[in-house]
Amino acid sequence: MAAAAAAGVHLNHIARETADVKRLASFYEEILGFERIETPKFGDFEVIWLKLPPFALHLIERDPRSKLPESPYSAPQPVGDIDPKAISRGHHLSFGVSNYEYFVKTLKEKGINTFEKTQPDGKTKQVFFFDPDGNGLEVGSWGAP
Incomplete structure (x- = not known):
């Protein structure tokens, strides 16, 4: 196996383009639980940087001239009409939490459409759902690394 071209690689940030930053x-x-951090000014479009150590999420106002899809699940129907079961094999960001049951209860109380599954080991639980822009999210019972 050949050595990678980059050394010391780590995740720095993920960027999401959105119409409503x-x-x-x-x-x-x-x-x-992301926290806002200092965000440089980039010109005539809005940007908000969020941090959840060890990485950041950069939310960037969508360029109306962009030919890229807004998200992998962009569709004419509202996000609430899309079954989150599809996320488990599709594009998504994944997070682990130490309070899984409470977290899922909170999602449901907020009216967020979810899909849950338990891995064959019977221990690992996962919940899949969408953010307001239709980006797929997964949260598992992995706790802290």
Whole structure:
């Protein structure tokens, strides 16, 4: 096996383009506990940087001229009409929590459509759902690394 071209690789940030930066930032702050961090000014479009150590999430106002899809699940129907079961094999970000049952209860109380499954080991539980822009999310009972 050949050596990788890069050394010391680590995840720095994930960027999400959105039509509503404030709405998406509020979701990630409220649901997953991200914190806003200092964000440089990039010009005539809005950007909010969030941090959940060890990485950051950069929310960037969507360029109306962009030909890229908004998210892998962008569709004419509202996110609430898309079955989150499809996320388990599709594009998604994944997080682990130490309070899995409480977390899932909170999602349901907020009216967020979810799909849950338990791995064959009978211990690992996962919940799949969408953020307000239709980006797939997974949260598992893995706890802290």
